[in-house]
Amino acid sequence: MSTTYTFCRYCSAACGLEVTVEDNRVTKISADKQNPHSWHDFCAKGRTAHQLVEHPRRIVAPMRRVGDSYVEATWDEAINDIATRMTELIDADGPDAIGLYYGNPTGYSSSNVLFMIAWLDAVGTQNRYAVGSVDQNAMHVVAEAMYGSILMAPVSDVDNCDYFLLIGANPAVSAWNWLETVPGGWQRTLERQRHGAKIVVVDPLRTETADKADQHLAVRPGQDWALLLAMVKVILDEGLEHAADCRDLATGVDELRALVADADLDELAARCDLPRTVIEGVARDFARAPRAMVVTRTGVALHVTGTIGEWLGHVLNVITGRMDRPGGRRFEPGYVDALRLSGMVKPPTHKSRLRGSDLVAGAHALAELPDEITTPGPGQIRAMVINCGNPVVSGPHGAKLDAALAQLDLLVAIDLVQRESHRHAHWLLPAVHWLERDDLMALTSNLHDEPYVQYGQAVVDPPPGAREEWRIFVDLAIAMRKPLFGAKGMNSFVRATRRLAKLTGKPGLEFTPQWLNRLLVATSRKVNGRKVSWRELMTSPHGLVLGPREFGHFRAALRTDDKMVHAAPPEFVTRTRELLAEPAPMPPAGYPFHLANRRNRHSMNSWLNEVPGLHPSGKRNDVVIHPEDAAALGIADGDVVRVFSEVGAIELAASVSTRPRRGMVIVDHGWGSRIFDPRGGSPPESYGANRNLLIDDLAVDPLSGTSALSSGYVGVERV
Numbered sequence: 001m002s003t004t005y006t007f008c009r010y011c012s013a014a015c016g017l018e019v020t021v022e023d024n025r026v027t028k029i030s031a032d033k034q035n036p037h038s039w040h041d042f043c044a045k046g047r048t049a050h051q052l053v054e055h056p057r058r059i060v061a062p063m064r065r066v067g068d069s070y071v072e073a074t075w076d077e078a079i080n081d082i083a084t085r086m087t088e089l090i091d092a093d094g095p096d097a098i099g100l101y102y103g104n105p106t107g108y109s110s111s112n113v114l115f116m117i118a119w120l121d122a123v124g125t126q127n128r129y130a131v132g133s134v135d136q137n138a139m140h141v142v143a144e145a146m147y148g149s150i151l152m153a154p155v156s157d158v159d160n161c162d163y164f165l166l167i168g169a170n171p172a173v174s175a176w177n178w179l180e181t182v183p184g185g186w187q188r189t190l191e192r193q194r195h196g197a198k199i200v201v202v203d204p205l206r207t208e209t210a211d212k213a214d215q216h217l218a219v220r221p222g223q224d225w226a227l228l229l230a231m232v233k234v235i236l237d238e239g240l241e242h243a244a245d246c247r248d249l250a251t252g253v254d255e256l257r258a259l260v261a262d263a264d265l266d267e268l269a270a271r272c273d274l275p276r277t278v279i280e281g282v283a284r285d286f287a288r289a290p291r292a293m294v295v296t297r298t299g300v301a302l303h304v305t306g307t308i309g310e311w312l313g314h315v316l317n318v319i320t321g322r323m324d325r326p327g328g329r330r331f332e333p334g335y336v337d338a339l340r341l342s343g344m345v346k347p348p349t350h351k352s353r354l355r356g357s358d359l360v361a362g363a364h365a366l367a368e369l370p371d372e373i374t375t376p377g378p379g380q381i382r383a384m385v386i387n388c389g390n391p392v393v394s395g396p397h398g399a400k401l402d403a404a405l406a407q408l409d410l411l412v413a414i415d416l417v418q419r420e421s422h423r424h425a426h427w428l429l430p431a432v433h434w435l436e437r438d439d440l441m442a443l444t445s446n447l448h449d450e451p452y453v454q455y456g457q458a459v460v461d462p463p464p465g466a467r468e469e470w471r472i473f474v475d476l477a478i479a480m481r482k483p484l485f486g487a488k489g490m491n492s493f494v495r496a497t498r499r500l501a502k503l504t505g506k507p508g509l510e511f512t513p514q515w516l517n518r519l520l521v522a523t524s525r526k527v528n529g530r531k532v533s534w535r536e537l538m539t540s541p542h543g544l545v546l547g548p549r550e551f552g553h554f555r556a557a558l559r560t561d562d563k564m565v566h567a568a569p570p571e572f573v574t575r576t577r578e579l580l581a582e583p584a585p586m587p588p589a590g591y592p593f594h595l596a597n598r599r600n601r602h603s604m605n606s607w608l609n610e611v612p613g614l615h616p617s618g619k620r621n622d623v624v625i626h627p628e629d630a631a632a633l634g635i636a637d638g639d640v641v642r643v644f645s646e647v648g649a650i651e652l653a654a655s656v657s658t659r660p661r662r663g664m665v666i667v668d669h670g671w672g673s674r675i676f677d678p679r680g681g682s683p684p685e686s687y688g689a690n691r692n693l694l695i696d697d698l699a700v701d702p703l704s705g706t707s708a709l710s711s712g713y714v715g716v717e718r719v
């Protein structure tokens with residue numbers, strides 16, 4: 001029996017773990033209470049992580065589709081077949097014939113991200129699609145325009161904050177996740193509340209977070225921009241702004257004044273369906289609070305208005321002097337300066353073939369993928385790789401994407417099990433779970449809310465037939481004779497190190513991501529005057545806090561040409577004026593309900609639902625409906641109902657509750673994904689219904705390409 005310390009890589013809370021192992025099997029996972037930074041969010045998903053490792057339907061060798069079933073193959077067969085078929089397509093149609101989608105777990109493996117990009121650059125395709133377009137791309141677009149880099153994600157200084165304005169976030173469930181790691185962020189927020197801090201939650205639903213709030217504003221969905229614009233107006237009109245920051249830190253405040261001068265408070269209040277007096281009160285309280293922060297999350301982003309809402313949240317922080325001040329939003333440079341490194345490579349530019357949209361954070365929008373597969377012509381996608389993703393469930397209009405995936409000449413899925421999005425795969429490639437792999441995650445060290453480093457230890461050996469993604473991408477590039485990173489000589493170099501490792505019997509000589517990790521640590525920056533060494537890292541199993549949180553890095557980190565925050569990027573101002581000119585959105589005839597969404601403490605987007613013990617009260621999602629709406633439709637608790645939109649319909653049980661406002665129904669996302677059994681051939685398992693089948697793929701935020709997963713309207717009827 002042995003004990004290993006590592007951290008959970010399911011979500012960005014990155015909880016420190018103590019894992020007990022016997023005979024290469026995990027027998028127990030608990031929180032690593034000696035971890036100085038990050039064990040406080042420890043949850044049942046981390047506690048049961050080994051159940052996915054031992055999943056009865058796990059893919060443990062490459063599997064090739066033969067007719068309607070799968071047969072095991074060797075890695076050589078898999079790599080050679082995929083490489084041959086892709087090369088033929090590229091020779092015939094050019095590199096854009098190859099597409100790739102990567103999902104959320106890619107972000108929890110730095111070697112996966114890096115070598116995936118190396119392979120994409122080798123192939124030369126611009127048909128890259130990413131989960132960001134159903135998640136955080138609004139934030140990237142705002143960070144680029146205001147701070148000069150998509151990577152400038154401010155972190156929250158929770159322990160010093162007196163006034164939390166949480167908009168479209170449910171940290172009581174989601175563990176303060178998004179583009180930051182704030183361990184125990186919600187518990188620490190509640191601790192501040194016990195010392196007098198105020199928590200204001202803006203959410204159309206009465207969530208677990210709203211239950212604890214001092215004030216809950218049940219905003220109309222998709223209208224946060226109107227609420228935030230009204231707040232900016234009150235603050236600027238009443239002279240409550242931070243004069244020095246508005247003058248010395250930011251440009252564009254005059255443009256903001258001009259914008260709010262043309263907006264009417266009563267009209268904005270009507271749009272977001274909140275009393276004007278309440279908005280004025282919150283604006284004044286926020287501006288006058290000694291230390292405060294606005295935090296915006298997916299609830300703001302997953303709408304057609306997402307970028308404008310996200311932008312105005314940042315504006316509130318900037319104009320009230322919350323950037324880089326205690327209790328506000330800080331910039332954490334991290335021990336590896338990813339921002340500086342990213343400045344060394346030219347950001348790619350490309351317009352999508354059909355809709356002409358730009359890349360955001362290096363990828364196109366998932367909403368554009370189905371048409372890019374089905375529309376003939378030069379640049380049509382003929383082969384796809386799905387890397388750690390389940391876009392048929394997590395993205396909009398899953399049925400349309402499913403039909404498109406079925407038309408591909410080649411679909412390759414890299415995953416632990418075969419889920420809904422992999423149902424048409426020609427090849428299933430078995431991945432390695434994070435409990436089975438080492439990782440440093442050095443390139444995201446700036447997302448931790450204090451200077452921190454931990455080496456993520458592997459705990460058990462992977463099944464012999466599983467492979468880490470980076471190795472799959474390297475092998476594919478070599479087999480396709482396309483140089484990794486697009487750098488000539490790279491493949492020969494990698495092959496030479498492999499030969500050397502074999503010849504000498506020293507596996508460490510082979511080029512692996514570990515080389516890069518060592519390089520990153522060797523060239524890392526001093527934090528609090530201290531430089532971390534590889535040896536120290538290896539002998540610190542619980543991780544190292546590299547000193548107190550530092551302020552004063554934000555200004556220097558800005559990547560704008562004038563080193564100022566651009567508070568009013570012209571494209572955002574223009575779009576806001578358009579929104580002001582449009583009438584407030586109304587439900588279309590026949591679809592009177594706004595379709596809301598929730599996460600579940602015991603699921604991770606579309607996965608882990610199936611893991612034993614995680615959903616003891618029943619493995620499914622319901623449609624949650626207000627008692628008065630239910631009564632009007634003759635629906636009782638537990639009735640089976642049909643929920644339908646202009647693009648799809650699902651059936652599920654009704655749950656009558658006052659959590660949603662009237663006129664809204666909630667269907668949790670992430671359910672309704674089948675899990676297939678390519679090895680055993682037994683029928684697929686499935687729990688609940690996929691609410692994203694109801695979402696129109698054409699509804700996107702025009703500035704970020706993000707799907708409006710929370711803007712949809714539906715009808716409800718008893719079956």
Ligand SMILES: Nc1nc2c(c(=O)[nH]1)N[C@H]1C(S)=C(S)[C@@H](COP(=O)(O)OP(=O)(O)OC[C@H]3O[C@@H](n4cnc5c(=O)[nH]c(N)nc54)[C@H](O)[C@@H]3O)O[C@H]1N2
Pocket residue numbers: 102103104105109131134135136298302387388389390391393394395414415416417419431432433434469597604605606607669670691692709710
């Ligand atoms: N309606 C609605 N839809 C949403 C959201 C919402 O709030 N509402 N949230 C959105 C958000 S924030 C996100 S991030 C997306 C998620 O969208 P996706 O990332 O596309 O979907 P996931 O459900 O997270 O699927 C992840 C897949 O990766 C696999 N996987 C897990 N670990 C590994 C690994 O180490 N290697 C490999 N190769 N595979 C692995 C899992 O088995 C699973 O099949 O969903 C979005 N969809």
Ligand SMILES: Nc1nc2c(c(=O)[nH]1)N[C@H]1C(S)=C(S)[C@@H](COP(=O)(O)OP(=O)(O)OC[C@H]3O[C@@H](n4cnc5c(=O)[nH]c(N)nc54)[C@H](O)[C@@H]3O)O[C@H]1N2
Pocket residue numbers: 011104135167168169170171173174175177178202203204205207219220221222223224297298299300303596597598599600601602603604605710
């Ligand atoms: N247990 C668990 N934790 C997770 C995840 C998970 O699947 N399960 N997913 C992880 C991922 S990938 C991410 S990105 C983060 C996301 O973290 P959060 O963004 O905090 O995600 P949610 O918990 O979905 O909270 C979003 C809230 O926005 C509200 N909302 C919807 N529309 C609107 C609107 O128009 N305006 C406002 N103001 N609010 C609105 C919803 O009702 C919901 O309560 O969570 C992460 N943490």
Ligand code: SF4
Pocket residue numbers: 008009010011012013014015041042043044045046047175
């Ligand atoms: S899934 Fe749970 S245990 Fe794992 S990092 Fe997130 S909150 Fe922590």
Ligand SMILES: [Mo]
Pocket residue numbers: 104135136
């Ligand atoms: Mo996400």
